[in-house]
Amino acid sequence: MTRSTWLRLAPYLFTLGFFALWEIACRALSISNFVLPPPSAVWGALVQYQKPLYTNAFHTLWMTSLGFALSIVFGLALGLLVGSSKLIYAGLSPLLVGFNSIPKVAVVPILVIWFGVGWLPPVLTAFVISFFPIVVNVATGLATIEPETEDVLKALGASRLDIMTKVGIPRSLPYLFGALKVSITLAYVGSVIGEQNASNLGLGNLITRASADFNVPLIFAALLVLAVLGVFLVAIVDVVESRMTGWAKRSQLSNA
Amino acid sequence: MTAFVELHDVTHVYGGGDGPPAVEGLSLKVKDGEFVAIVGPSGCGKSTLMKLATGLQRAKSGTVIVDGREVVEPIKITGMAFQNPVMLPWRTTLQNLLLPLEIVQPHRSRLRAHKAEYVARAEMLLETVGLKGMGSKFPWQLSGGMQQRASLCRSLIHEPKLLMLDEPFGALDAFTREELWCVIRDLHAQRGVTVILVTHDLREAVFLADRVFCMSARPGRIIAEREIGFARPRDLDITYTPEFAAIVHELRGHIREARAVA
Numbered sequence: 001m002t003r004s005t006w007l008r009l010a011p012y013l014f015t016l017g018f019f020a021l022w023e024i025a026c027r028a029l030s031i032s033n034f035v036l037p038p039p040s041a042v043w044g045a046l047v048q049y050q051k052p053l054y055t056n057a058f059h060t061l062w063m064t065s066l067g068f069a070l071s072i073v074f075g076l077a078l079g080l081l082v083g084s085s086k087l088i089y090a091g092l093s094p095l096l097v098g099f100n101s102i103p104k105v106a107v108v109p110i111l112v113i114w115f116g117v118g119w120l121p122p123v124l125t126a127f128v129i130s131f132f133p134i135v136v137n138v139a140t141g142l143a144t145i146e147p148e149t150e151d152v153l154k155a156l157g158a159s160r161l162d163i164m165t166k167v168g169i170p171r172s173l174p175y176l177f178g179a180l181k182v183s184i185t186l187a188y189v190g191s192v193i194g195e196q197n198a199s200n201l202g203l204g205n206l207i208t209r210a211s212a213d214f215n216v217p218l219i220f221a222a223l224l225v226l227a228v229l230g231v232f233l234v235a236i237v238d239v240v241e242s243r244m245t246g247w248a249k250r251s252q253l254s255n256a
Numbered sequence: 257m258t259a260f261v262e263l264h265d266v267t268h269v270y271g272g273g274d275g276p277p278a279v280e281g282l283s284l285k286v287k288d289g290e291f292v293a294i295v296g297p298s299g300c301g302k303s304t305l306m307k308l309a310t311g312l313q314r315a316k317s318g319t320v321i322v323d324g325r326e327v328v329e330p331i332k333i334t335g336m337a338f339q340n341p342v343m344l345p346w347r348t349t350l351q352n353l354l355l356p357l358e359i360v361q362p363h364r365s366r367l368r369a370h371k372a373e374y375v376a377r378a379e380m381l382l383e384t385v386g387l388k389g390m391g392s393k394f395p396w397q398l399s400g401g402m403q404q405r406a407s408l409c410r411s412l413i414h415e416p417k418l419l420m421l422d423e424p425f426g427a428l429d430a431f432t433r434e435e436l437w438c439v440i441r442d443l444h445a446q447r448g449v450t451v452i453l454v455t456h457d458l459r460e461a462v463f464l465a466d467r468v469f470c471m472s473a474r475p476g477r478i479i480a481e482r483e484i485g486f487a488r489p490r491d492l493d494i495t496y497t498p499e500f501a502a503i504v505h506e507l508r509g510h511i512r513e514a515r516a517v518a
């Protein structure tokens with residue numbers, strides 16, 4: 001086989017290998033199902049509980065996507081604002097860092113007090129946990145525009161808005177997508193935390209209920225579904241990224 | 257004839273503080289339609305002069321007047337080409353050329369409706385610099401020299417009255433450079449634009465310019481001015497005549513003095 005086919009197969013082989021190792025370890029060390037169920041038991045739970053897993057996974061996907069969409073919109077807007085002005089950058093950065101240092105689990109009870117139990121707390125938790133990387137990256141993309149590039153436009157009498165739309169936004173797109181890949185997984189963490197504490201639906205809620213029943217294989221099955229959803233969404237971001245910012249990778253290649 | 261570009265006793269300090277000035281007591285007049293070259297030691301403030309004349313930098317003291325008006329903000333009648341080509345990598349070469357049209361009026365409001373006309377103009381410009389059919393390539397798919405030519409086209413597309421060229425050929429090989437000298441020479445002859453060219457290459461300055469200014473080491477000022485009397489249109493062959501060599505030699509002397517003082 002050629003190197004490129006190996007490269008294409010590598011993700012699948014490594015994943016299979018991981019599960020095989022896990023299965024072998026569980027059997028060889030005869031680990032109890034209550035501690036660490038082997039993949040075969042997790043698969044069994046997946047099949048047995050496919051209906052609740054399916055509906056709850058769909059709900060979680062919704063919560064995550066909503067929160068993620070919110071953080072793209074707000075993150076982008078705030079990032080552009082912060083990146084375009086030194087004054088705002090200086091003023092807002094301690095606030096932003098301070099805000100980001102708060103553990104988001106601690107915010108969930110407040111959200112419950114404000115909005116009650118339901119779909120809002122998971123969405124908002126997903127949002128608050130995932131928008132920070134977007135703000136930072138977009139602001140960095142804007143703040144690092146080469147002065148020469150700005151000069152080209154300024155010498156033509158371009159307004160600040162022109163410079164933003166012609167250079168700032170396209171240039172910060174690769175930074176945005178870099179952030180999106182981090183953010184989307186964070187958004188999952190957020191929505192699951194929200195569901196665990198403040199919702200009657202979703203994988204987070206399913207996990208809480210399963211752990212009350214000591215149904216460890218079901219917990220693992222739910223975690224597995226989360227992982228697959230995460231891989232899936234990152235793959236979507238990847239595809240969109242290569243469509244929109246292919247120039248960034250290729251131009252680096254050509255410089256190399 | 258009155259001056260088209262005039263700098264009068266200009267002093268500029270970067271950062272606006274009390275640091276050492278980049279240029280000090282800089283005065284210079286360029287006539288309408290004239291081709292002027294500026295030479296001087298590295299770091300003497302040539303690029304600074306360009307930025308002052310186009311309003312990209314505001315002088316600490318002194319006045320800058322272009323086309324009868326004092327320059328207080330970036331002026332819109334210039335085309336600029338810099339030492340590095342600064343193309344936007346996410347746009348094709350053609351889209352890069354169209355960039356000034358998306359900003360400068362009246363093209364800005366006409367662009368959408370008259371796209372085909374402008375694209376044709378851009379493609380013609382590309383052809384004059386020997387980049388025919390390269391419009392659909394991305395800048396990073398072009399060689400350094402090709403990018404430089406494209407950047408030259410971009411500075412011309414909106415038909416500016418003033419063309420500022422900051423070492424546009426610095427990174428090119430000798431043959432390409434001479435070819436582009438001829439391109440610039442012809443553009444200047446056809447359109448009657450006023451050109452200010454910063455260069456390190458004295459032969460380039462003497463071949464292209466009506467007048468050559470020498471600058472002192474930092475803080476930069478004009479220390480010598482030389483009329484170049486060769487008749488236009490000039491042929492590349494004049495660069496091998498003894499008269500040409502004598503002028504280049506004389507200018508070299510000025511630069512050497514400027515460097516020795518520093």
Ligand SMILES: Nc1ncnc2c1ncn2[C@@H]1O[C@H](COP(=O)(O)OP(=O)(O)OP(=O)(O)O)[C@@H](O)[C@H]1O
Nearest residue numbers: 270271278296297298299300301302303304305474
């Ligand atoms: N953005 C800046 N901030 C601070 N100092 C600067 C800046 N740009 C230039 N300078 C200083 O001003 C002086 C003049 O710079 P300038 O770029 O005008 O030189 P130059 O004549 O164009 O040089 P070269 O021929 O090498 O391009 C230099 O000594 C440089 O250190």
Ligand SMILES: [Mg+2]
Nearest residue numbers: 302303304422
């Ligand atoms: Mg320079």
